[in-house]
Amino acid sequence: MRASGAHIDLSALKEALSCAGLKATQQRLVIYQCLMATDKHPTAEEIFEQVRPSNPSISLGTVYKTLETLVDSQLARKVPVSENKMRYDARMDSHHHIYCTNTGEIIDFQDKELEMIIRQYLESRQIKNLEVQNFNLQIRANKLNPEQDILID
Amino acid sequence: MRASGAHIDLSALKEALSCAGLKATQQRLVIYQCLMATDKHPTAEEIFEQVRPSNPSISLGTVYKTLETLVDSQLARKVPVSENKMRYDARMDSHHHIYCTNTGEIIDFQDKELEMIIRQYLESRQIKNLEVQNFNLQIRANKLNPEQDILID
DNA sequence: ACCTAAACAAGAATAATTCCTATTTAATAA
DNA sequence: TTATTAAATAGGAATTATTCTTGTTTAGGT
Ligand SMILES: [Mn+2]
Ligand SMILES: [Mn+2]
Ligand SMILES: [Zn+2]
Ligand SMILES: [Zn+2]
Numbered sequence: 001m002r003a004s005g006a007h008i009d010l011s012a013l014k015e016a017l018s019c020a021g022l023k024a025t026q027q028r029l030v031i032y033q034c035l036m037a038t039d040k041h042p043t044a045e046e047i048f049e050q051v052r053p054s055n056p057s058i059s060l061g062t063v064y065k066t067l068e069t070l071v072d073s074q075l076a077r078k079v080p081v082s083e084n085k086m087r088y089d090a091r092m093d094s095h096h097h098i099y100c101t102n103t104g105e106i107i108d109f110q111d112k113e114l115e116m117i118i119r120q121y122l123e124s125r126q127i128k129n130l131e132v133q134n135f136n137l138q139i140r141a142n143k144l145n146p147e148q149d150i151l152i153d
Numbered sequence: 154m155r156a157s158g159a160h161i162d163l164s165a166l167k168e169a170l171s172c173a174g175l176k177a178t179q180q181r182l183v184i185y186q187c188l189m190a191t192d193k194h195p196t197a198e199e200i201f202e203q204v205r206p207s208n209p210s211i212s213l214g215t216v217y218k219t220l221e222t223l224v225d226s227q228l229a230r231k232v233p234v235s236e237n238k239m240r241y242d243a244r245m246d247s248h249h250h251i252y253c254t255n256t257g258e259i260i261d262f263q264d265k266e267l268e269m270i271i272r273q274y275l276e277s278r279q280i281k282n283l284e285v286q287n288f289n290l291q292i293r294a295n296k297l298n299p300e301q302d303i304l305i306d
Numbered sequence: 307a308c309c310t311a312a313a314c315a316a317g318a319a320t321a322a323t324t325c326c327t328a329t330t331t332a333a334t335a336a
Numbered sequence: 337t338t339a340t341t342a343a344a345t346a347g348g349a350a351t352t353a354t355t356c357t358t359g360t361t362t363a364g365g366t
Pocket of ligand 3 (some may be wrong): 041091
């Protein structure tokens, strides 16, 4: 679970939504908060199941549309994976993903130094006719002990 | 279009299939060759449309199943993207992908040096409880001139 | 030339996502 | 605060991508 956990300041999310020109509806707040509160990379369906108990009238279509809206507004991003459903991530800072082949987890991996190394290399390469916007390293790996967390830093 | 173009030695593909313990059926050969012959990263549907004219009785289900089989046998790999359909790649050497935001292309990008830099960095990091298998850099970028190819090396 | 397990075609079924529209609501203004 | 209204939602239908089922065909071994 993400360090900040389940209690993220709702008014901050509200602010972020209106900043993006979006109505701060109950559904959007709840979905955005749910995505913010996890370090998993949930599917629309998973978010739906999670928010439903406390929001019994919310509809799956709204979850899909809201996620799309968040992505369009740069408040979330898609995380495409090999299974054929889309996953979502509210972390918008530059970070990478470890795909654990034995547990199926997608683990966030942030590393300032790696970041710099790759950025600098791409700059030095000066690929003609191409403007690099950002990059994302997908690391396929397996946990030696699936029970235990991996230790980053 | 890939350098080797449309005429890839069929007997080599046949060999690769039997080596993997797979019957070298007409359908598999044609699908595998189609995937080999392109440097795009086609969907199942796109491969189907491409092979259909010369193989009018081939079925879409066979294309899906064959691609799955090729992936299982390590003769192809999946390339997940933000749109919700799967893309496939017959290149099995370690290489990266440039996602062109203005043209939608997925461009192969191979770079021995970058490869090494990242591999060495990950090794030096020695992430506890994790065995890195491989990695793939996704570069989001846009072509300055969408008409022209980008120039790698 | 057989034999047979594996693969295929055709189409049905399912899963993921998008679309439609009557109703509700957040935001703004009176 | 209340009225107004454009935007968003619920609910369900529709569409798209993928998988499954089953009778028929075929590659590869004898
Ligand atoms: Mn390729
Ligand atoms: Mn899908
Ligand atoms: Zn992430
Ligand atoms: Zn590729």
